[in-house]
Amino acid sequence: MxxxxxxxxxxxxxxxxxxxxxxxxxxxxxxxxxxxxxxxxxxxxxxxxxxxxxxxxxxxxxxxxxxxxxxxxxxxxxxxxxxxxxxxxxxxxxxxxxxxxxxxxxxxxxxxxxxxxxxIRHVVAAYDDFRRAREALGAAADEAGRISRARELARRRDQLQARMRRRRVREAVASAGTASAPGTREQVR
Known part of the structure; x- marks a missing residue:
């Protein structure tokens, strides 16, 4: 039901x-x-x-x-x-x-x-993408591989965090144009 x-x-x-x-x-x-x-x-x-x-x-x-x-x-x-x-x-x-x-x-x-x-759905989505990227990179066997992996993971983290901020700003701008009409209702399912 x-x-x-x-x-x-x-x-x-x-x-x-x-x-x-x-x-x-x-x-x-x-x-x-x-x-x-x-x-x-x-x-x-x-x-x-x-x-x-x-x-x-x-x-x-x-x-x-x-x-x-x-x-x-x-x-x-x-x-x-x-x-x-x-x-x-x-x-x-x-x-x-x-x-x-x-x-x-x-x-x-x-x-x-x-x-x-x-x-915060853009934050959660970015973190989910980050975890998948970390998993896809796998574990590195040697020191050079670990350094390379850490750099790639940091680069991906920075990209995802920039994306989450852009999406939040874009959404805030869009909702500011349509928000706060009297009688607006929030539906929760």
Missing amino acids: KISFELEPGDIERFHEALERAERRVSCADECDIVAAARHSLQTLPIECAPGYIRRRLLQVVELVDMLEDDAWSLPRPERAEVLKLLAYFSDPEDLIPDDVAVIGLLDDAIMLELLLRQ
Whole structure:
């Protein structure tokens, strides 16, 4: 069965307010503490009992943590801040719907993840491409091969990060021209 619903501007505003609270927490917390809290939530929340939609969204948190901790990817600060906001929201047990509320306690987390993953989809896509490129390069057998591989991987990382920024800017410009008409609704599936 597929259920879809629309979030009206007031609904979206509540999520933005919650995200602003998460952003304030990020500004006064250490990155490793935010990541540790997200990991703790992943280990302790009843994710396996959650409906499939929620479970799929929450498991994407693992990929976001991996992206932050990937030294070779070295996610730049502005994009790191976006991911950290998402992780701070996710790891807050007292968010819009407290996480310990049976069945629906993780619904707000899944919705927030959906909304924020849409905003950073170019970052996630670039990282996915980077991981594939790293895998395609394989392991080098000798020192010269390792140096060559590292240079090629750094070149590819720089290309992908430039691409993700171009796409985000292009999208922001396009949405600025069509955004904020009264009555605009965000659909989440």
